[in-house]
Amino acid sequence: MxxxxxxxxxxxxxxxxxxxxxxxxxxxxxxxxxxxxxxxxxxxxxxxxxxxxxxxxxxxxxxxxxxxxxxxxxxxxxxxxxxxxxxxxxxxxxxxxxxxxxxxxxxxxxxxxxxxxxxxxxxxxxxxxxxxxxxxxxxxxxxxxxxxxxxxxxxxxxxxxxxxxxxxxxxxxxxxxxxxxxxxxxxxxxxxxxxxxxxxQGKSMIKMGWRQVTSDTEGGKMLSTMVNSTASAESDTSTTPAENLYFAREVRGAQVDExxxxxxxxxxxxxxxxxxGAITNAEIDCHTHLKEWLPKAIWFVVHNTIKNL
CATH class of the missing domain: 3.40.1210.10 (Survival protein SurE-like phosphatase/nucleotidase)
Incomplete structure (x- = not known):
């Protein structure tokens, strides 16, 4: 309404x-x-x-x-x-x-x-x-x-x-x-x-891969779901010039949140x-881990640099 x-x-x-x-x-x-x-x-x-x-x-x-x-x-x-x-x-x-x-x-x-x-x-x-x-x-x-x-x-x-x-x-x-x-x-x-x-916002996405194709292969209209709206050409490298290799994206699966x-x-x-927002913040568990990791990593690098001088 x-x-x-x-x-x-x-x-x-x-x-x-x-x-x-x-x-x-x-x-x-x-x-x-x-x-x-x-x-x-x-x-x-x-x-x-x-x-x-x-x-x-x-x-x-x-x-x-x-x-x-x-x-x-x-x-x-x-x-x-x-x-x-x-x-x-x-x-x-x-x-x-x-x-x-x-x-x-x-x-x-x-x-x-x-x-x-x-x-x-x-x-x-x-x-x-x-x-x-x-x-x-x-x-x-x-x-x-x-x-x-x-x-x-x-x-x-x-x-x-x-x-x-x-x-x-x-x-x-x-x-x-x-x-x-x-x-x-x-x-x-x-x-x-x-x-x-x-x-x-979740974490769902279509998993993409690549396949080798000819230079004149045309894909379909790309939807935002990362799926072509028309079937793409079959792989065929027989006419591909020796100096160039050509590759096209293809769907390999999906990652879906539960x-x-x-x-x-x-x-x-x-x-x-x-x-x-303008950007997505890292998840809280990543922030917690890195908060502990960063000073240790810096100390390790500094300490070993001094030892090697």
Whole structure:
């Protein structure tokens, strides 16, 4: 059910980015839903082509291009950089005349849970806004071949409106926490989701390996689950030039948490809401161990160095 809280006064400004590219079905559905509510000024600053799994890479050594494109009801630029580039440019007051109240990165085609958050360009778009002091949400839909369809992105966007509106109300009331951004994942059967669940980042991930291929092998679209959306070519090294070897990634298995966390609740059918910081702190047992280890290690190195002088 949509949040019925009315955001009074001037419309808040929401900026949207993603990593699937400006023509990705997730971002188009999200912008359409945001515009249709008539509650927001909608800006879009997104990559001009797919930038999945680029993590938080940024462009440094050369300029990036921004081209104005048309999406009804929004001010839109397609940018030749990464999701982090787009978020940074969009909140800089260089491309748009003002800083948005909220940045939303998504909707990604594929979930972003556990350790996959490290690889995700979608999450990086939100993280970059957060690093620049702008509240942010990353949104991903757990797309499954044979089960999902294009309309699910619209359902996912509509299901996120309570979260988006709730954040904007908190911002208006100056009660929103400033030390985190939100990572939202929506289940495959989003039309029948079980509700919203506050979760923690887990450790789930797809284990990847490599196989030797020919130079003209083409992979499929890379989902954030690290699984290709189309079958890749068979291994065949017969035409590989002698001076070069070519390798492609392949799935070798999965690491799945058994504890309560983002991935577990997503698979149970919940919309997961996971607060994230700029970086993830080491687990407490690692800190405890290293607190005892560090002075011993330093003493050992210093002691043996002195002995050998």
């Amino acid at each position: 949509e949040n019925t809280t009315v955001i009074s006064g001037d419309k808040p400004t929401v900026m949207v980015t993603n990593d699937d590219g400006i023509e990705g079905p997730g971002i188009l559905a999200l912008v359409q839903v945001l515009v249709s509510t008539h509650r927001y000024n909608v800006l879009v600053c997104a990559p001009d082509s797919e930038k999945s799994a680029v993590s938080h890479c940024i462009t440094w050594l050369h300029p990036i291009a921004a081209k104005k494109v048309h999406i009804n009801g929004a001010t839109v630029f397609a940018v030749s950089g990464s999701p982090a580039d787009c978020a940074s440019l969009g909140v800089s007051k260089t491309l748009f005349p003002s800083i948005p109240d909220l940045v939303i990165s998504g909707i990604n085609q594929g979930s972003n849970c556990g350790y996959h958050i490290v690889y995700s360009g979608t999450v990086a778009g939100a993280r970059e806004a957060f690093l620049n002091g702008v509240p942010a949400i990353s949104i991903s839909y757990d797309w499954a071949r044979g089960k999902s369809n294009i309309n699910d992105f619209t359902l996912a966007a509509e299901a996120c409106l309570p979260i988006i509106n709730g954040v904007l109300v908190e911002l208006r009331n100056k009660t929103y926490p400033q030390r985190c951004f939100l990572n939202v994942d929506l289940p495959c059967n989003v039309a029948n989701h079980k509700g919203y669940k506050l979760t923690k 504890d309560d966390n983002d991935h577990c609740f997503l698979q149970e059918g919940y919309i997961t809401v996971t607060p994230l």
